[in-house]
Amino acid sequence: HGVTERIKGYLLEELHPEVFTEFTLPRDAPAYCTGCKQCFDVNELRCPHAPQVQPIWQAMRAADLLVFVYPVYCLRAPGQVKALLDHLGVHWFVHRPDPAMFQKRAIILTQSAGAPNGAAQAEVRTSLHWLGVSSVLRLGLPLMEAARWEALSEGRRQRLERQVRALGRRVRSLPPPRRSLRSRLFFGLARMLHRRDLGEMAPGATPSADLQYWLDQGWLR
Secondary structure (H helix, E strand, C coil), X not given: CCHHHHHHHHHHHXXXXXXXXXXXXXXXXXXXXXXXXXXXXXXHHHCCCHHHHHHHHHHHHHCCEEEEEEECECCECCHHHHHHHHCCHHHCCCCCCCHHHCCCEEEEEEEECCCCCHHHHHHHHHHHHHHCCCEEEEEEEECCCCCCHHHCCXXXXXXXXXXXXXXXXXXXXXXXXXXXXXXXXXXXXXXXXXXXXXXXXXXXXXXXXXHHHHHHHCCCX
């Protein structure tokens, strides 16, 4: 309930959504991925952490806007954020992408004591792009003076508020996102790979879960 909570509040006040669903990590997060490959080999419901992952994933699928708000830890995103993203890799383009993600917009809002925020945002941005999200807006806030809200000067607090509110107003003024060139490119590359796999399959062989998904979607015609 420090700086991150404050800037999240400013953003929500500007966006004023009629409905929003919030998950707090690590409370709502899955445990670390164990590399069991059940999501890739069978389906994501076989993941031992599916009870924690699926509510978040289904909320992401249903949302008009995705918002990731977190502090910077040692120049990178907190481990609990990466633990969640690791469980979503099954929905990357090269595996089983979900069309519900292709025309979504996302915001990554971070704060650090003073270090640049770019590297800490990059891994979340990368994951979102590979999930198919077409528009990702970012704002990183170096606090410079202190790491705690109560230790910041009034001028610094006001500056942070202005920056976050400006981002919220900008998002509200944007038209709905269209599927990006990057999304189309990633999809096309993945389709080439799956078409190659299909062509190399032995007669009577069973397609992998990924390949069967692409076939079921009608994307390899």
